[in-house]
Amino acid sequence: MYVAVKGGERAIENAHTLLAHERRGDPSVPELSLAQISQQLTLAVDRVMTEGSLYDRDLAALAIKQARGDLIEAIFLLRAFRATLPRFGATAPVDTAAMDIRRRISATFKDLPGGQVLGPTFDYTHRLLEPSTDAPVSEPATGAAYEGTTPRVTDLLANDDLIERDDNSASAIPGDLTREPLSFPAERDLRLQNLARGDEGFLLALGYSTQRGYGRTHPFAGEIRLGDVEVEFFAEDAGFAVPLGHITMTECQMINQFAGSATEAPKFTRGYGLAFGHCERKVMSMALVDRALRARELGEEQAAPAQDEEFVLSHSDNVQATGFVEHLKLPHYVDFQAELGLVRRLRAQFESAQDVGDVPVREAAE
Amino acid sequence: MNAPVYNFAYLDEQTKRMIRRAILKAIAIPGYQVPFASREMPMPYGWGTGGVQVTAAIVGPDDILKVIDQGSDDTTNAVSIRKFFARTAGVRTTTSTGDATVIQTRHRIPETPLHAGQILVYQVPIPEPLRFLAPRETETRRMHALSEYGLMHVKLYEDIARHGHIATTYAYPVKVDSRYVMDPSPIPKFDNPKMNDSPALQLFGAGREKRIYAIPPHTSVVSLDFEDHPFERYRHEATCAICGAVDSFLDEVVTDDSGGRMFVCSDTDYCATQGPHEVKRV
Numbered sequence: 001m002y003v004a005v006k007g008g009e010r011a012i013e014n015a016h017t018l019l020a021h022e023r024r025g026d027p028s029v030p031e032l033s034l035a036q037i038s039q040q041l042t043l044a045v046d047r048v049m050t051e052g053s054l055y056d057r058d059l060a061a062l063a064i065k066q067a068r069g070d071l072i073e074a075i076f077l078l079r080a081f082r083a084t085l086p087r088f089g090a091t092a093p094v095d096t097a098a099m100d101i102r103r104r105i106s107a108t109f110k111d112l113p114g115g116q117v118l119g120p121t122f123d124y125t126h127r128l129l130e131p132s133t134d135a136p137v138s139e140p141a142t143g144a145a146y147e148g149t150t151p152r153v154t155d156l157l158a159n160d161d162l163i164e165r166d167d168n169s170a171s172a173i174p175g176d177l178t179r180e181p182l183s184f185p186a187e188r189d190l191r192l193q194n195l196a197r198g199d200e201g202f203l204l205a206l207g208y209s210t211q212r213g214y215g216r217t218h219p220f221a222g223e224i225r226l227g228d229v230e231v232e233f234f235a236e237d238a239g240f241a242v243p244l245g246h247i248t249m250t251e252c253q254m255i256n257q258f259a260g261s262a263t264e265a266p267k268f269t270r271g272y273g274l275a276f277g278h279c280e281r282k283v284m285s286m287a288l289v290d291r292a293l294r295a296r297e298l299g300e301e302q303a304a305p306a307q308d309e310e311f312v313l314s315h316s317d318n319v320q321a322t323g324f325v326e327h328l329k330l331p332h333y334v335d336f337q338a339e340l341g342l343v344r345r346l347r348a349q350f351e352s353a354q355d356v357g358d359v360p361v362r363e364a365a366e
Numbered sequence: 367m368n369a370p371v372y373n374f375a376y377l378d379e380q381t382k383r384m385i386r387r388a389i390l391k392a393i394a395i396p397g398y399q400v401p402f403a404s405r406e407m408p409m410p411y412g413w414g415t416g417g418v419q420v421t422a423a424i425v426g427p428d429d430i431l432k433v434i435d436q437g438s439d440d441t442t443n444a445v446s447i448r449k450f451f452a453r454t455a456g457v458r459t460t461t462s463t464g465d466a467t468v469i470q471t472r473h474r475i476p477e478t479p480l481h482a483g484q485i486l487v488y489q490v491p492i493p494e495p496l497r498f499l500a501p502r503e504t505e506t507r508r509m510h511a512l513s514e515y516g517l518m519h520v521k522l523y524e525d526i527a528r529h530g531h532i533a534t535t536y537a538y539p540v541k542v543d544s545r546y547v548m549d550p551s552p553i554p555k556f557d558n559p560k561m562n563d564s565p566a567l568q569l570f571g572a573g574r575e576k577r578i579y580a581i582p583p584h585t586s587v588v589s590l591d592f593e594d595h596p597f598e599r600y601r602h603e604a605t606c607a608i609c610g611a612v613d614s615f616l617d618e619v620v621t622d623d624s625g626g627r628m629f630v631c632s633d634t635d636y637c638a639t640q641g642p643h644e645v646k647r648v
Contacts, residue, residue: 109617109619110436110438110618110630111620112620113620113621118442123413123443124442124445124446125446126409126446126449126450126453127408127409127410128408151623155623159623159624159625211492212497213492213500213501214501216498266529
């Protein structure tokens with residue numbers, strides 16, 4: 001008989017070896033390269049970068065490989081690495097209006113300056129299994145580059161004062177919940193940061209709940225855009241902003257129900273989503289939840305889960321969530337033994353009371 | 367690997383029979399939401415899986431199918447669904463409202479009046495008109511059973527009290543055959559009167575929410591309102607820049623970033639039949 005009292009160290013070493021073995025799979029099948037992951041599992045890489053809060057395709061690919069495709073585990077790996085990086089400062093806000101567009105759609109206007117650009121999307125594919133996806137793919141269509149600007153739909157509406165203005169108060173320095181613990185009530189900068197890092201599935205479910213009547217916000221996808229934006233850093237020494245390079249981002253501007261009052265004309269309100277890479281489901285969900293969480297500021301009734309800031313922000317982080325849920329696997333021998341002792345005592349009391357007969361059973365209390 | 371084989375119009379015959387039973391029940395009880403065992407379809411929920419299942423269950427080899435989204439045959443999702451049926455059922459397709467026997471639609475009713483024998487299939491996101499007043503199905507089903515629609519009138523009244531207007535512009539609730547309050551799907555309320563006494567059969571499919579409902583031909587469909595605030599249609603006060611129509615529902619097209627706008631028919635087939643014109647900037 002094996003009694004697992006000692007020998008943990010050896011067991012852990014063996015488990016790690018076995019894990020590496022399982023990760024590799026059948027050695028007669030060629031090993032996956034990081035380039036294959038970053039080139040062919042692009043959307044997995046994008047999600048890991050977004051929720052891992054670190055823009056690095058190679059590291060995200062490595063994390064996915066090391067995590068055997070478990071994306072939350074990969075996000076965890078990337079976050080743990082990110083936490084060790086020194087910080088030089090913050091970049092200037094990226095200008096998504098100047099984005100080099102690869103995809104841009106609006107559900108609110110049939111056509112608009114810059115046009116509707118479908119780009120690479122699953123949206124209108126038929127979900128039929130195609131075993132021949134390893135066949136050579138045809139070259140994508142090409143055309144002359146669009147010369148004009150692609151203004152954001154929300155800016156077009158704002159020109160006519162039909163939507164609330166963005167809060168562009170430059171003096172406000174956004175908070176950072178990775179450096180300062182989150183406290184409630186949280187302002188929108190921290191809420192957006194939390195949602196940007198938040199679990200796609202959790203935000204998806206919450207956003208969906210608002211569409212089904214639990215905190216309805218009448219959303220329209222004003223615009224979703226995907227493309228490259230320039231990242232600039234204001235260098236104190238040089239005295240001007242230095243371009244650092246380009247990153248791919250997805251942005252969603254949700255246009256939501258109008259609000260008005262005796263002193264203010266009715267206008268549409270905003271929900272906002274932004275992510276690294278191509279994370280369309282994520283930014284749409286984020287925009288829905290962002291808008292739902294603005295209930296307090298907009299004087300709306302707060303009754304639905306998606307409107308409950310503390311509930312949403314406290315449970316959106318999948319690294320935190322998976323840690324606490326899965327920690328139940330850890331030994332809890334001591335606590336459980338204490339509970340077991342109590343239950344045994346209570347049962348003994350219950351049984352002796354039954355023997356006596358008519359003595360009423362009292363409520364169990366600690 | 368076994369190559370997947372798909373039946374005529376994608377769904378297997380047992381599933382089609384199940385959907386047809388739901389449709390027959392829906393026709394027998396106009397405006398009542400019949401639950402049905404909605405299937406996973408090869409397009410996402412929200413893309414019209416309910417409408418596609420209804421169409422798949424009723425379409426036959428002799429049918430001529432038209433698919434529109436936002437009134438247009440050429441919008442991406444309409445193209446996709448039309449191709450889906452052309453591929454899986456091999457049915458003839460058309461963009462002409464008059465020629466079609468089955469028209470699947472998202473968010474519009476064609477401008478050209480429908481005729482007897484045609485079927486209009488609506489894609490429905492939220493079939494429950496009371497959903498945004500009481501999100502729980504257990505409550506709303508009871509309210510329907512008891513014809514307890516006071517809450518809906520209170521909501522419309524509150525709109526008037528707050529905005530001076532009923533602030534519902536699409537998915538405007540109707541009462542069908544003087545019994546059930548029904549969500550007409552997110553069509554603009556401009557289209558609501560077309561549902562009343564229509565010679566065509568109107569079927570509504572909600573895939574994610576697993577409901578089918580129907581308006582049989584020549585059924586009364588009344589948009590909810592008040593005596594002192596009667597129901598009103600709305601269209602932009604403009605003329606179509608392409609065909610010059612003054613009676614059709616219009617889409618606003620943004621032409622530049624300094625306030626330039628023009629208006630064009632949402633129903634592209636209707637627009638084309640009004641005779642081609644040069645695009646006029648307005």
